[in-house]
Amino acid sequence: MYSYHSLYSFCYSFSLKRGGQVLEVRLTKRYFPFKLDISFSINKETYNLILGPSGSGKSLTLRLIAGFERPDNGYIKLNGRDITGFPPERRNIVYLPQNLGLFPHLSVYENIIYTFKAKREKVNKGYVNTIIEKFRIADLLKRRPTSLSGGEAQRVALARALVAKPKILLLDEPLSYLDFHIKFQLMAFLQLLKNEFSPTVIHVTHDPIEAFKLADYLFILEDGRLCFEGDKYDLFNNPPLGFGEKIVKGLKIIESLRG
Numbered sequence: 001m002y003s004y005h006s007l008y009s010f011c012y013s014f015s016l017k018r019g020g021q022v023l024e025v026r027l028t029k030r031y032f033p034f035k036l037d038i039s040f041s042i043n044k045e046t047y048n049l050i051l052g053p054s055g056s057g058k059s060l061t062l063r064l065i066a067g068f069e070r071p072d073n074g075y076i077k078l079n080g081r082d083i084t085g086f087p088p089e090r091r092n093i094v095y096l097p098q099n100l101g102l103f104p105h106l107s108v109y110e111n112i113i114y115t116f117k118a119k120r121e122k123v124n125k126g127y128v129n130t131i132i133e134k135f136r137i138a139d140l141l142k143r144r145p146t147s148l149s150g151g152e153a154q155r156v157a158l159a160r161a162l163v164a165k166p167k168i169l170l171l172d173e174p175l176s177y178l179d180f181h182i183k184f185q186l187m188a189f190l191q192l193l194k195n196e197f198s199p200t201v202i203h204v205t206h207d208p209i210e211a212f213k214l215a216d217y218l219f220i221l222e223d224g225r226l227c228f229e230g231d232k233y234d235l236f237n238n239p240p241l242g243f244g245e246k247i248v249k250g251l252k253i254i255e256s257l258r259g
Contacts, residue, residue, distance in 0.1 A: 012238075020044055024198055027064060027084075027231075031192035036060055036224040042168070045198040050212040053243050058204035059098075061172045061221070062146040064096035065202070078157055078167060098173050100157040102145035106204060108156050115164040128163055135159045151182040154188060161254035162197060165243030171203040175210060186212055208247045220244045 023042040027201075028035065036057040042048055052058050063069045067074055067088035074086045083091050112132070116123045132138050135155045135220050145153055154174060161169055174190070175183045191214065193199065205211060211218055212232055220228035220243060227240045239248040 018070040022079055023065070023202075024077040024080075024192070025061075025065060025074075027071035027076065029060060029069065029071050031060075031062060034224055036064075038221070038224075038226050040226060040229060042200060042202065044200055046216045047194045047201045048203065048217045048219065049215035050202060050219045050221050051206070051208065051211045051243075051247075052204075053206055054176045056221045056243075058206075058225045059172050061203065062095060062172050065094055065168070066170055067091050068095070073172060080225055094156055094161045094164050094168075095171060095173060096161050096174060097171040097175060100145075100152060100153055102157055102160070104144060104146050106144075107141065107177060108137065108143050108145065108148070111145065111156060112141075112160045112163055114160065127166055131159045134196065135189060150178050151181075151186060154178065154186055158189065158193060162193060168201065169199045169201045171201060173205055174203065175205070190214055197249055207249065212251075224234065 005161070020043060021041050021046040025041070026039040030036070034055075034057070035125070036067045038057070038061065050058050050061060050073065058230055060069065063115045063155050067086060069082065075082050077083065078091065078093070083152065107130055113123050113143055115127060132141070135158065136197045137152070137159060140148065140152055140156065145156065148156065158174075175186055176187060187210065190203075194201070194214065203210070204212065205221075217231060218228065218235055220240060227242060228235060230238075235244060236248055236251075
């Protein structure tokens with residue numbers, strides 16, 4: 001089990017950006033009285049966490065990047081190309097919502113290979129079988145999503161997302177509705193995804209444990225604005241006022257109680 005002690009220590013392992021810039025975001029979106037006003041970039045093959053309290057604009061940010069909402073102003077560039085006006089299906093970005101979006105009338109296997117059917121492409125069985133093996137879902141393939149547990153459904157949804165080979169994978173609070181022990185099991189699968197497949201991921205959460213466990217790079221979003229960008233080392237040593245400071249103080253208190 002992942003302990004708070006190891007969580008505290010883990011933040012001191014300095015992480016580097018792996019590749020060149022793949023995504024550049026500069027946009028505003030208003031839902032009166034709330035206003036999202038953000039600017040950031042993401043590097044290739046990095047696992048990025050946007051951490052913030054409820055109502056800070058985390059999910060809205062993902063929906064804008066995915067193309068399900070349009071910004072009032074600004075742009076979204078993927079590999080230098082402005083995709084702001086592109087529909088979701090032309091962006092080569094996969095968005096995994098909190099409800100997972102699995103098709104209840106299809107089997108698990110049919111869900112996983114759906115991307116090939118939608119594009120009228122031949123199923124890459126070798127790659128699909130590798131994903132199925134890595135995510136340990138071979139015994140689930142004939143079942144329907146409604147018969148799966150929360151953890152099983154999450155693994156299937158992640159496998160389907162990875163099969164699509166997106167340029168960017170967007171995860172909207174992927175662990176928020178899971179029991180504590182299932183959450184830690186799924187973190188292990190997210191680490192497997194990160195280490196073995198090297199996707200470019202933007203994962204939003206309000207849970208600092210997810211952030212410190214998984215992130216190469218951290219963003220803190222509060223009241224529609226980014227108040228921190230950096231790695232875990234930066235955050236623990238120079239936390240911003242507000243949400244970030246509360247997180248770090250809480251983790252330090254827990255560590256002190258361990259004696």
